[in-house]
Amino acid sequence: MDSTTPAAAGGFEPRITAFVCNWCTYTGADLAGTSRLQMASNVRIIRLPCTGRIDPMFITKAFERGADGIIVSGCHPADCHYNAGNYHARRRFAIFRELMDFLGVAPGRITFSWVSASEGAKWRDVVNDAVTRVRALGPFTAYRNMVVVQATAPLSTAAADHSPPEHGGGGEGLRMQSLAAAGVDSGATKEVQA
Amino acid sequence: MARIGVFVCHCGENIGRTVDCHAVAEGCKDVPGVVHSVDYKYMCSDPGQQMVKKAIEEKGLTGVVVAACSPHMHEKTFRRAAAGAGLNAFLCEMANVREHCSWIHEDREKATVKAVDITRTIVEKVKHNVPLSTIRIPVTRRALVIGGGIAGIQAALDIADGGREVILVEKGPSIGGHMSQLSETFPTLDCSQCILTPRMVEVYQHPRIKLYAYSEVESVEGYIGNFKVTVRRKARSVDESKCNGCGACTQVCPNKKIPSEFDCGLGKRTAIYVPFPQAVPNLPTVDRNKCLLFMNRAKGRPDTCKKCAEACEKGAIDFDQQDRLITEDVGAIVVATGYQLYTIGKDQPKDNLKGYGEYGYGTIPDVIDGLQFERLASASGPTSGKILRPSDGKVPKRIVFLQCIGSRDPQKGMEYCSKICCMYVAKHTMLYHHKVHDGKATVFYMDIRAAGKGYEEFSRRAIEEEGAQYIRGRVSRMWREGDVIKILGFDTLEGEPIAMDADMVVLATAMRPQPGIDVLAQKLSVSYDQHGFINEAHPKLRPVETNTAGIYVAGACQAPRDIPDAVAMASATASKVLGLFANEMLEREPTVARVDEATCAGCFHCERVCAYGAVEHKDIKDRAGNVVRVIAYVNPGVCQGCGTCEATCPSKSVELAGFTDEQIWSEIQALGV
Numbered sequence: 076m077d078s079t080t081p082a083a084a085g086g087f088e089p090r091i092t093a094f095v096c097n098w099c100t101y102t103g104a105d106l107a108g109t110s111r112l113q114m115a116s117n118v119r120i121i122r123l124p125c126t127g128r129i130d131p132m133f134i135t136k137a138f139e140r141g142a143d144g145i146i147v148s149g150c151h152p153a154d155c156h157y158n159a160g161n162y163h164a165r166r167r168f169a170i171f172r173e174l175m176d177f178l179g180v181a182p183g184r185i186t187f188s189w190v191s192a193s194e195g196a197k198w199r200d201v202v203n204d205a206v207t208r209v210r211a212l213g214p215f216t217a218y219r220n221m222v223v224v225q226a227t228a229p230l231s232t233a234a235a236d237h238s239p240p241e242h243g244g245g246g247e248g249l250r251m252q253s254l255a256a257a258g259v260d261s262g263a264t265k266e267v268q269a
Numbered sequence: 270m271a272r273i274g275v276f277v278c279h280c281g282e283n284i285g286r287t288v289d290c291h292a293v294a295e296g297c298k299d300v301p302g303v304v305h306s307v308d309y310k311y312m313c314s315d316p317g318q319q320m321v322k323k324a325i326e327e328k329g330l331t332g333v334v335v336a337a338c339s340p341h342m343h344e345k346t347f348r349r350a351a352a353g354a355g356l357n358a359f360l361c362e363m364a365n366v367r368e369h370c371s372w373i374h375e376d377r378e379k380a381t382v383k384a385v386d387i388t389r390t391i392v393e394k395v396k397h398n399v400p401l402s403t404i405r406i407p408v409t410r411r412a413l414v415i416g417g418g419i420a421g422i423q424a425a426l427d428i429a430d431g432g433r434e435v436i437l438v439e440k441g442p443s444i445g446g447h448m449s450q451l452s453e454t455f456p457t458l459d460c461s462q463c464i465l466t467p468r469m470v471e472v473y474q475h476p477r478i479k480l481y482a483y484s485e486v487e488s489v490e491g492y493i494g495n496f497k498v499t500v501r502r503k504a505r506s507v508d509e510s511k512c513n514g515c516g517a518c519t520q521v522c523p524n525k526k527i528p529s530e531f532d533c534g535l536g537k538r539t540a541i542y543v544p545f546p547q548a549v550p551n552l553p554t555v556d557r558n559k560c561l562l563f564m565n566r567a568k569g570r571p572d573t574c575k576k577c578a579e580a581c582e583k584g585a586i587d588f589d590q591q592d593r594l595i596t597e598d599v600g601a602i603v604v605a606t607g608y609q610l611y612t613i614g615k616d617q618p619k620d621n622l623k624g625y626g627e628y629g630y631g632t633i634p635d636v637i638d639g640l641q642f643e644r645l646a647s648a649s650g651p652t653s654g655k656i657l658r659p660s661d662g663k664v665p666k667r668i669v670f671l672q673c674i675g676s677r678d679p680q681k682g683m684e685y686c687s688k689i690c691c692m693y694v695a696k697h698t699m700l701y702h703h704k705v706h707d708g709k710a711t712v713f714y715m716d717i718r719a720a721g722k723g724y725e726e727f728s729r730r731a732i733e734e735e736g737a738q739y740i741r742g743r744v745s746r747m748w749r750e751g752d753v754i755k756i757l758g759f760d761t762l763e764g765e766p767i768a769m770d771a772d773m774v775v776l777a778t779a780m781r782p783q784p785g786i787d788v789l790a791q792k793l794s795v796s797y798d799q800h801g802f803i804n805e806a807h808p809k810l811r812p813v814e815t816n817t818a819g820i821y822v823a824g825a826c827q828a829p830r831d832i833p834d835a836v837a838m839a840s841a842t843a844s845k846v847l848g849l850f851a852n853e854m855l856e857r858e859p860t861v862a863r864v865d866e867a868t869c870a871g872c873f874h875c876e877r878v879c880a881y882g883a884v885e886h887k888d889i890k891d892r893a894g895n896v897v898r899v900i901a902y903v904n905p906g907v908c909q910g911c912g913t914c915e916a917t918c919p920s921k922s923v924e925l926a927g928f929t930d931e932q933i934w935s936e937i938q939a940l941g942v
Binding site for chain 1: 928
């Protein structure tokens, strides 16, 4: 699939966050790079030791922070570097996907795949397919108009605070911002306008 | 307050061609917490590393991000550099802007934007990195070698000669592997068994090698330095401590017509058998599937034939012997399980393998494969070294050899080249010529791959001195008419079809890993490719290691290769193992999990999901010594750092150093709009 095909809605390019395991998919993506396999540039990889490390809250947080699509990718069943982490990921994901569907998140936004360290071409295909699919679904705006907490201090000092994040929303560690208030664009490191 | 240094590498043109590295460095300057942001041509070079060290010292950096190649490439390099300047190694991370960016996108603008994103993400992560120190664990300085072919034998001898104990496990009744089946080896035409059997005996007699033949690896637990392996010692039905190898049992066994595996079906063996005369250990084995006594027992009938037990003067036959499970502690494992040959029949283990109908699906008599030809040529083989047709025992006057059967064939077989066939076919033509002076050898080839030392000269000799006829082209069809095999092929250099008759056809079939390699690999948690070949850690620079720490690979189970390469690889694994065993304590990465004892509720969900049993129960006591709570504790020597516990913990009380929730959330945050 060609990632340079003009999008339906006037040039919309989806932002996709990928949570991948270090041993299989990250290495497979490295192989894709070494093999110079060209692919869509919409995906940003977050490296984890194992897909078993993936907390479903990572996915909700990524959506909340503006991702239009998510990729979760790890070792093939029976091949997990840590024996069983990918099985835990798969089980968590099976339930989580039901929840996302129930919440109204289009299933096509989330891709779950097995890409081994020797499957550079498969990674390229996973990336291109996900980008094409999410582009067709359009931007994910469900959370973006929520106005929740306004930051009282610049993000950087808050980020340097080492207190453990509270689970379940609210608290020091989380900064949800309203796009309407802060204006669009750029990374979390820009100061939030109070 | 964070003081992060960002170093963006051009990597020559590798990154610089598609990513504007200077712009990336500039783009990170305004990130809160970044106090130093530069770009440079080659960060991993000495001057590049000096730049990092200088910046750490002069600017008091609390964290370093190197935006360059994959961390798999140079994370260690930069961590060492940082440590050299006094910054804890784990406060240094890499942002992958090469493999994951510059190399896969041609659009400079998009690639640069992405590179900035990737770098800023890692900057945010590093703000949450904490200093970590290396963990030291004891290491069991014994090795396990799986597979008793030439590679396994060499690895075992080298490790044992290096002063460490080795356990060698071989699934067949004897060690020696396929090399013991060969007649002569290229390019020297050395008698294969003559050079192999002294090594086999050396293994058997070596004080530091424990040989478990007719055994298989049942299960493997643990991790580098601390593996616990269970070996199934299969029941030969012979008591090793009593048998003296006299062979009387094999003489009297009434079931003499079993196709011999060692002779590739061309010879026969008895139900109680020694695979070949030079077998090590020299112990007979009862094939319980073919022995009359055991076949009767399976049907609930009484024991009738006990001829072998009656003939045995030592009373060594034990029909009630059971498999034994033995557990061994080892610190390193070498996988050297070797190969099998592709068969052209219809019955294939995978759907994408199709067999070769044009060559008769293996049903045409006198069409044999390379190993079968070796058995015919071998002096101790079923024909005592005479080349004879299996169908009628006559001497073939015309033999046609077909190369690339199953190899280089993505449609019906394997896409790869099996490396050894060009050489052994040349060898076969020579052996045939030496034994049948008026015999005519014809070879159908696609290319001649003779890359090793003396290999090209050897190949030329087959053609120029020994009279083999080489035809460039493939055979499209073979069938039998009367006594003769009819062959239809194409001669591409003449540009014409060619038809000929042959008395025997030898197929150079593809080399594949042993059956069941996937099951073994899963037991070891090593990765393998779609053919079953074990994956090396890096194809160029780490060819004998796997990605599973402590497990090494040697020989044809990793890729098709010949004997000298298998031996070299085996010696290389031995040097890795001896290096691992050089110190009493093994240093471990400190990226392990830790439980926050204040918030842990003691539900032990973490214990249930931990694949390594790293979670222990810890008593929390009051001042009087009463246990008030039992909480989880992660043993830092056992934890492998997968983080499944952290994702599972309902109260988020366990944290994986290096990949904490804070670090991951800050990365997600950084990618946000």
